[in-house]
Each structure stands twice: as structure tokens, then as C-alpha cells.
Amino acid sequence: MFPRPLLDTRFAATRALIVDLDGTLVDTLGDFVVALNGMLDDLGLAHIDRAFVERTVGKGSEHLIHQTLLQAASKQAPAAELFDTALARYQHHYQTVNGEHSAVFPGVVEGLQALQARGLPMACLTNKPTAFAAQLLQRKRLSGYFRHTFGGDAFARKKPDPLPLLKTCEALGTEPGATLMIGDSSNDAEAARRAGCPVVLVSYGYNHGEPVRSAPADAFVDRLDELLRA
Numbered sequence: 028m029f030p031r032p033l034l035d036t037r038f039a040a041t042r043a044l045i046v047d048l049d050g051t052l053v054d055t056l057g058d059f060v061v062a063l064n065g066m067l068d069d070l071g072l073a074h075i076d077r078a079f080v081e082r083t084v085g086k087g088s089e090h091l092i093h094q095t096l097l098q099a100a101s102k103q104a105p106a107a108e109l110f111d112t113a114l115a116r117y118q119h120h121y122q123t124v125n126g127e128h129s130a131v132f133p134g135v136v137e138g139l140q141a142l143q144a145r146g147l148p149m150a151c152l153t154n155k156p157t158a159f160a161a162q163l164l165q166r167k168r169l170s171g172y173f174r175h176t177f178g179g180d181a182f183a184r185k186k187p188d189p190l191p192l193l194k195t196c197e198a199l200g201t202e203p204g205a206t207l208m209i210g211d212s213s214n215d216a217e218a219a220r221r222a223g224c225p226v227v228l229v230s231y232g233y234n235h236g237e238p239v240r241s242a243p244a245d246a247f248v249d250r251l252d253e254l255l256r257a
């Protein structure tokens with residue numbers, strides 16, 4: 028007997044998918060490092076490295092800037108004005124480099140093509156600001172796969188709150204139980220659990236410095252196209 032793909036067995040009820048962006052579709056650590064260090068140069072502060080971004084990214088821009096300033100100012104809480112200036116400088120640099128130091132993960136295009144060929148509607152749901160997410164998907168030629176793109180500023184709360192997933196299910200027109208979340212972190216898994224969506228995590232992304240297999244997911248894959256391969 029031949030083994031059948033995950034999508035036809037454990038996740039056979041799937042009618043639509045919600046896919047995370049950073050760490051799931053695109054390896055964006057390079058963009059974050061360059062944008063944050065551009066911001067730190069403007070502020071006259073010391074640089075951060077890739078490992079710092081890897082364990083800090085995934086909770087939206089504000090969290091990332093806050094943690095960066097804490098680290099640069101040796102753990103002293105940054106003044107509110109410094110935060111505002113930093114956020115503005117970060118946004119300027121990010122928008123300039125968005126996609127230049129990033130790469131689509133292996134298996135992503137193959138996976139998205141196969142999912143689209145099955146007629147499954149997909150939405151991209153990230154904690155990245157919507158404008159940056161849309162620009163990145165465009166630059167990486169991934170926008171055509173998604174019916175909707177929602178960022179961390181699209182709804183009143185961000186993942187791991189279930190609200191963004193519930194709103195995205197509404198936009199896709201599917202019940203949470205039939206809407207499969209694909210992500211790379213405990214943030215995605217927790218949000219999905221609380222929304223009632225099944226969730227698969229990729230093994231290669233960024234999980235807040237923790238082993239991804241400790242996150243509450245229904246399954247793990249090493250490539251997105253593994254979902255459809257026997």
C-alpha cells in the first residue's frame with residue numbers, strides 16, 4: 028500500500044488555507060538585520076546580529092523594535108520618544124530593503140502551486156505590517172497564490188490571539204475546522220488552536236529561540252510541498 032499525502036489523510040477536511048509569511052514562506056532574517064542595523068546607525072547605537080533577530084521576530088514590528096532598543100541600551104527601558112524615532116527610521120529602512128536580503132524557502136512555490144491546482148483558496152496572515160507583506164509577496168512573485176493578505180495591523184489584535192485567524196476564516200468563507208493554518212512558530216500554533224483551526228508547522232523557521240517541535244501543532248513538515256506528497 029502506498030502512503031497518502033497528509034492533505035488527503037489527517038487534513039482531508041481542508042477547504043482553505045491560512046499561511047504565515049516570515050519563516051514559513053520567505054527567509055527574511057537578512058532584511059530584518061539590515062533594516063534594524065540601519066535604524067541603529069541612525070540612532071548611534073550598536074548593531075544586532077542574525078541570531079538576535081531569529082529569536083525575536085514573529086511578534087510584529089513594535090515588539091522587535093522594543094527588544095532591539097532594550098538590547099542596544101543594555102536592558103534599560105527606552106524612552107517613549109526614542110521608540111517613536113526608532114520605529115520611523117526602521118520603517119524607512121525596511122521599506123527600502125524589503126525582499127533584497129530574503130529568499131523563498133525550498134518547496135514553497137511547488138507547494139503553493141499544488142494547493143492552488145486543487146482549487147483551495149489561500150490567505151497570507153502575518154504579524155508583519157500589511158503594506159510590507161504585500162510588497163514582499165509581490166517582489167517574490169508569490170502574490171498570485173493568495174486571495175487575501177492580512178498583516179499585524181489589519182485587526183485589533185495580533186497572533187497568538189485567535190482574532191486574526193477567525194477574521195481570515197470569515198474572509199475566506201470557511202469554518203475554522205476546515206481551514207488549515209501553516210506556520211513556523213508557537214505563535215501560529217497557539218492562535219490556530221484557540222481559533223479552532225488545525226495547524227501544521229514547518230520545521231525550518233523561527234520559533235522565538237525554542238525548538239519548534241515543542242509548539243502545539245497537529246503535524247510538522249520539512250517543506251511546504253510535503254503536505255501533498257506521499
Ligand SMILES: O=C(O)COP(=O)(O)O
Nearest residue numbers: 049085086087153154155
Ligand atoms: O513579526 C513579524 O514582523 C512577522 O512575523 P510572521 O510573518 O511570522 O507573523
Ligand SMILES: [Mg+2]
Nearest residue numbers: 047049050211
Ligand atoms: Mg512566522
